[in-house]
Amino acid sequence: MRVRLNFPGKEVHGEISVTGSKSESNRLLLLKALLQDLEIKNLSNSDDTRVMKAGIEKTSGMVDIHHAGTAMRFLTAYFATQPGCDVVLTGSARMKERPISILVDALRALGAAITYTEKDGYPPLHIKGTSIVKHEVTLDADVSSQYISALLLVAPNLENGLELTLDGKITSLPYIKMTLALLEQVGVKTDFTSNVITIAPLKKNETKVLTVESDWSSASYFYSIASVCEQASIVISSYKPDSLQGDSVLQEIYRDLGVGSAFMEDRLMLKRVAETEQVSMMKLDLANAPDIAQTIAVSCFANGVGCELTGLHTLKIKETDRLEALKTELTKLGASIEVTNDTLYLKAGGDIRPEIAIDTYNDHRMAMAFAPLALKVPIIINDAGVVSKSYPGFWDDLASLGFEVQEL
């Protein structure tokens, strides 16, 4: 699907109900499989959660999780620690390029039986589930927090729990904290002191009902829209001020681009008025919130604001090399942009070329991050269906805000 986006009006007003966080959903699905008595409300309707749900029900044969990083990492740990499971866990062509040896090495050190069926260090994996009795392991923490969350999530089910030592600078830390918070919510004892995380085994748990908060990474596109439009009021739900999601830092970040946030119970009002000042340069370290880097870079470009984004080293191993993809597509639109392995620098100002076709590289966030530019110029998004990885209803929601979304 290829779409042309245009915005005929001058103001954006509307109300959107955003699907559940895919990060919280995929963690809770794993905990439900391990601990049984768990009812999950507001589960994400994303492809990534769909494949996680289908995958976790399997005990043998091929399990294909397509593009879902969390499902790949979480299910690796799950199958490896379930005696009797014998599966080949695979994914999309891109998933076969996303490294997994840090997690596999840690699981093997604990006694797991995992082999690579194609290239060493990358999916697919042949996993034979075993009972794990060892409980101490060390792993590198600077490549992906998902390896750590995967181990933490299965830890209460291990004979002796887990003591995990994290080596190096911890990346995407809020996602580790989210994992620990959800473990605590289902009754697991956890401790995170200095660089050591300890998880106690859980033998018995009570029935719990947990409600997934809506996805903050998805909220970023509405923050971006509000920042680009000089008169905007967009209400998004269901959110809470004490979020487990690190991307809730959007509330602070977008204040500098003129967007105010106010809670009305579980609804969040994003407001922008023309008189609100915007900074001329955004300097941000996004090591704790990598998924909103694309949104912020495009917001800055659309607003003529410069930016210097650091802490982006994980972007190269996500759905695509997001730094190269941003550079290529923003350059097509007329931006002056430089990237390194972990930084992005965008020069302030400049015109935006109309009717440019944006390539999305199988990356949902490329499609959604560029969409707000339609408030400035008509824009074409190639392979627009990619949004279903995290936000299947995105184009319908955009249309409900007054965007013309025309299928070409």
Ligand SMILES: O=C(O)C1=C[C@@H](OP(=O)(O)O)[C@@H](O)[C@H](O)C1
């Ligand atoms: O644990 C999670 O739910 C996630 C962790 C982050 O990945 P990294 O830890 O690989 O940066 C994030 O980018 C991803 O979208 C979701």
Ligand SMILES: C=C(OP(=O)(O)O)C(=O)O
């Ligand atoms: C990086 C992402 O997902 P994952 O790593 O889980 O595929 C994302 O949703 O931006």
